[in-house]
Every structure is written in structure tokens, then in C-alpha cells.
Amino acid sequence: MSYPYVRTCIRRTCGVVQLQSRRLSQGFNDEKQHVTVEKQGNICLIGINRPEKKNCVNVATARQLLNAFQEFDRDDSVAIAVLHGKGGTFCAGFDLEELSQEENLVIPEGSSPMGPSHMVARKPTIAAVSGYAVAGGLELALLCDLRVVEDTAVMGVFCRRFGVPLLDGGTVRLPKLIGLSRALDLILTGRPVTGKEAFEIGLANRIVACGTGLGQAVALAANIAKFPQRCVQVDKASAYYSTFDSKSLQDALDYEREAGLKVVSVESVEGAKKFMTGVGRHGSFNLLHPPKRSTGT
Known part of the structure; x- marks a missing residue:
């Protein structure tokens, strides 16, 4: 099944937040950076930047994401984080091309395949979901406290078809959010969930127009960030x-x-x-x- 409306949305640009990026400064300076960290006042924006791979996460990206979340939680100058994907899609899961070449894939201790998914951040976090948030990408969205989802987005446990289990909190967080029965429906079938359905079942906290997810998530973050x-x-x-x-x-x-x-x-x-x-x-x-x-x- 194809989703032309998702591809159409991906080709659009948000154009809602103009920020000056700064690359992660902690370690692995010779490693290509696939995660951006940007600040707007006391809001921290963490971006997955592998658009040519639909923002699939490999080991290096997972490490960079974990560093970004840990740095955010330590930084007293920011109150809340917004996690998003560059290029119009949130995250299509773990990079199966890399997985296919690594029979004995090593995940750093205290981490998880997607990076920060085993964390419970002290501060509030919001996922700005556009395009695909599937497999491990869905689990990254579940990591966040709130999810702002574009109406053309697609979510789901797409890793089901490839025999890849949920290792990043999907079986833990999803039943708590939407109930065991609905969670098992998604987990066992691996079926796609539209933005509309995600909102109806409580997987999405806000449903917004295509191309506005990041801006709406930042606006929501600003509302929360002004409180004590x-x-x-x-x-x-x-x-x-x-x-x-x-x-x-x-x-x-x-x-x-x-x-x-x-x-x-x-x-x-x-x-x-x-x-x-x-x-x-x-x-x-x-x-x-x-x-x-x-x-x-």
C-alpha cells in the first residue's frame, strides 16, 4: 500500500521556524553528524538529519541522539525539548541496511538501538511528527511526553514484517498510552495508523495540518515553557x-x-x-x- 499524500507532504517545507543551528559538541568530532540541536529561547529543538534515509537511525545517529537528550536534560538554560525530523519525515525506524550488515550489532550499555528511548527525561518533551513515524521512529515519538501529529502522517509498527522486535519501549509505553487492546492491534498486525486515527485513539495529543507540525509543536512548547x-x-x-x-x-x-x-x-x-x-x-x-x-x- 502506498501513501502519495505522505510523499506530497514530505516535499513541502515547514518554513515556520528560522533558527541558527549548532552541531553537537560532545565527542565523536570526526563522526558525521546526523543530529542537530537548536535553541529558541528556552526551547531546545533536536532534529534527526538523515533525510536521504527517511531519517532512519543507525548506531552513530543513536549515539548522537542519546548525547543530545542527555545534554538537554542537564542544560539549565532550556526548559523543554521538541524532537523532529528534517526533510518532512519524522523517523522511519532503525537503518535496516546497517542491521543487515551487522549480525552481532553492539548497542552501547545504557543505550538502546534508537538512542535515548530508555531515558525518562526530567523535563517535558514533545514530538513533532510528520511523514512517517514507524517502527523505532514510533518508539521515539512514544518517548516524548506529547505528540503533535500532522494529519497526513503515518505511524505504525512496520518492523513487524521484517522480524525486528520492539526494543525501544514500544511494548511498554504504547499499552499505557492507548490501552492494551489497541496497542496489541498495532503491535501484532503492524498496520498503518493515519494521523486522524492516532488522534482518535489517544496516540496523538494534537492533530495539525501538513507542514505545520514543527511550528505547532514549538508553539505548544512555548506555552509550557513559560510556567514555573x-x-x-x-x-x-x-x-x-x-x-x-x-x-x-x-x-x-x-x-x-x-x-x-x-x-x-x-x-x-x-x-x-x-x-x-x-x-x-x-x-x-x-x-x-x-x-x-x-x-x-
Whole structure:
């Protein structure tokens, strides 16, 4: 089955974010760089840059992606990351050409075939999905907290047809996101999922027009990045703990309370003071500049 509408979308250019790129600086300087890291204010954009391979990830790219995510999580100057693919497609999985030549493929300890997929980032992450997000590419999208998916995108466990298992969290994260029954449907059949269906089953958080995914993801990131970030990170951690790690409801509630109390004196008191000046009232999210008080005459 072919998807001409995906190929049409890939030929378009987003043209929504003009940024100055900087290449990863950590190690492997003689290695061709297939990952770009860009900053827009306190937003970090991580791009997979192998468009001639539909952004398939090989061992070098996986290592660079892992470095990029680790650097992002350590960098106090950025609050949130957007993962995207260059050239109009997100990621078509692991590079099967490389896999076919490596019978004893070595994956670095602490890593995974796609790179950062076994990480749980401290900060929020968003996937901007265009074109194909299949096999390991789907798993990279699942790594992120939110997914902004273009309406012409195609997602799925396409590695099923080649006997390649899900090694990057697909069988772990997908059932938690969309339920076991729906997850097994995708995992066992390897069928394609359109952007519309992805949104309907909860795989996509936002569905947007073709060619606008990156811009919409950056806009969503900007909305999240303006909030007090310690609180954002603590609540994210509590949600993940209750979903994946908690032993009981009481355990999850205790974790939430203990984690939340740590930020009350740091951010909550200051937030309450801002509220008393009028900031954030009536649904306003202008947290940076309190309204000017009338001095009267």
C-alpha cells in the first residue's frame, strides 16, 4: 500500500521556524553528524538529519541522539525539548541496511538501538511528527511526553514484517498510552495508523495540518515553557511514577505529596504572591508581567 499524500507532504517545507543551528559538541568530532540541536529561547529543538534515509537511525545517529537528550536534560538554560525530523519525515525506524550488515550489532550499555528511548527525561518533551513515524521512529515519538501529529502522517509498527522486535519501549509505553487492546492491534498486525486515527485513539495529543507540525509543536512548547518549571517537572515525575512505578494507590499518593511539597516554598509561595497582584487571574496565563496598578488622581 502506498501513501502519495505522505510523499506530497514530505516535499513541502515547514518554513515556520528560522533558527541558527549548532552541531553537537560532545565527542565523536570526526563522526558525521546526523543530529542537530537548536535553541529558541528556552526551547531546545533536536532534529534527526538523515533525510536521504527517511531519517532512519543507525548506531552513530543513536549515539548522537542519546548525547543530545542527555545534554538537554542537564542544560539549565532550556526548559523543554521538541524532537523532529528534517526533510518532512519524522523517523522511519532503525537503518535496516546497517542491521543487515551487522549480525552481532553492539548497542552501547545504557543505550538502546534508537538512542535515548530508555531515558525518562526530567523535563517535558514533545514530538513533532510528520511523514512517517514507524517502527523505532514510533518508539521515539512514544518517548516524548506529547505528540503533535500532522494529519497526513503515518505511524505504525512496520518492523513487524521484517522480524525486528520492539526494543525501544514500544511494548511498554504504547499499552499505557492507548490501552492494551489497541496497542496489541498495532503491535501484532503492524498496520498503518493515519494521523486522524492516532488522534482518535489517544496516540496523538494534537492533530495539525501538513507542514505545520514543527511550528505547532514549538508553539505548544512555548506555552509550557513559560510556567514555573520546578512544579512542571515534579508533576510530570509524579504522573510517570503513578503510571509505571507505584506499588499501590497509597504509594502513588504519598509520592505525589512528598514530591510536591518540595516545590511549595520554592515556587508556590511566589506564585501565590503574583496571584495577589492580579497575575494569572480570570484564566490569564501572563505569568511574567503583573498588571500595572492604577495610581488614581
